[in-house]
Amino acid sequence: MGTENAAGTFPRVQRLDAAQMLAAVREITGIKLVVSGALEGGQVGAARVRWPDDGHESVLKWRPDFTVGAMRAGPVAALEALRARGYPGPATELVVQVGTAVVTVQELLPGNTIDVLDEQQFDQVLALNAKHVGALAGRPDVPCNVMYLRHDGPGYCLHEPLRRFSARTAELDRRIRAVGDASDERLQGFDVVHQDFHPGNMLTLGGDVTGVVDWDGAGRGDAGFDLVTLRFAVHLAGAERRVVERLDALLDALPEDVLRVAWAHMSLRMTDWAIRHFPSYEVGTWVDLAAERL
Template sequence: MGGDGIPAGVVKVDGQRLVDQVNRASGAGLTFAGSAGNGEVGAAYVRWPDGRAGVLTRGDGSPDDLRRTAEVLDAVRRHGLPVPRYELLAELPDGIGVVQERMTGQPPTRIDRALLESMIAITDRFAGLAAKVPELPVPSMHLLQSGPGFCLHESLRAYDDRTRRVLDRVHEVGRDEPSTMTGDDLVHLDFHTGNVLVDDTGRITGIVDWDGIGRGDRRFGLVTLRFDAHARLPDVRLDWFDELLESVLSPGVLRLYWAHMTLRMVDWSIRHHAPADTTRWLGFAESRII
């Protein structure tokens, strides 16, 4: 917690250090092959001794949680979804090292309506996939108490009067019905354009970063993607996307998901970015929950 009452930010992964930790814990013999992408937390490209390529991340949750994620991804891959295989889980002093297969494709360099529509369409393939995994948790919206490293209420409470008003509204939504998502779909909690891979034609070849996997409503990913589109395409009108959300989600469910993303993005911007970013997220978020 900082002196101003705002919690500290999340430390970005040091790829070489993480590789060294995993090798000490597992004897895997991985070689660091560079930093992976420009994500907020980070990952590392690695190579196995036999030359196979992999991606190393620091996983959240317990070893049992991550083993369950690996098993669920194995199952949904059999349904044809392009998701990675978990190849190693290594228990570390400060978390779990997760080595995933490196899938074909690259993060998209062009963000446009065609990509957004492809991502929207692929969420239909998540429908009902969690029905046979009753132990897969329904993700919390964290509207009444802070989440584990994200969706922190303390940062909004400490920042200024405007964020305190937004936090009050988030709490109101959290006390309303519905207060959680429902359903048996597979849920990707961080479904944004940085978490897909595409080939040279723009076809989606991979969906990555499944740390937040859950059971519930696949359409939650559409709201996550709408927030991402606001950041990636700030000068592009996206009325068609807003109309889509209003057509597929009831007002109460849309308000619930919007409140969660408001909390998530405003908190993250306060702790990791500049005041201008916080102001921008507040303006966008307030368009629906205030």
């Protein structure tokens, strides 16, 4: 328990092999995309690719253990609903099934990821989050995001690492499961939920937010979930103090059932991820944050 790094016991998530994915895409579609560069950030990986016809660049991503049908019905549909509202999200240019994974190619948006979220940018981020609200009205066909409070998620939100890592994480898992037993496993609603709404997925130029990327987990639910995700993302660093204070005040105003379920999900997601991917001394920071509202 509490080993230097638990990844040897609990496997890390597999990262994108861009060359292998492009070879498969070429065989399936005949499209000869080529890798033009790497993209920093993210745990699963992404790559810049160039199209053979006009040479424009795009972003290659993949999602293991998923289908094209599910990708189009969930993440792509959610993103397109926002783009119809003028939201700065990338256009989806290609979706291909490669074995048990889905490969997507999306528009390369201008800008750089945010290192420290300041108040001016935060105001813009809140305006973007407001566009999520009601964007899927009348769209029950878009699936609600699952919270995985009682059972494992697909490669993330795993419960076993928490049960085995330490007494504190085992107790946290018990509390998370208790929330799941008393709640719906899906946050209901007709808002778009990005699912990974944090500064590393937000782009800026000259202080203005120019886009939001990484929509692979998007679906339907309550837009308040993304504010909880943002709060976890800026826990250790990444935002001015005043931004964190304002964000906490917004969370205080969320409906209790939304906040409780979203906080339990993010507590599970970040603690499990830390156990499997980060040095073990970092795990306690996520348990501490989880305890603030769970």
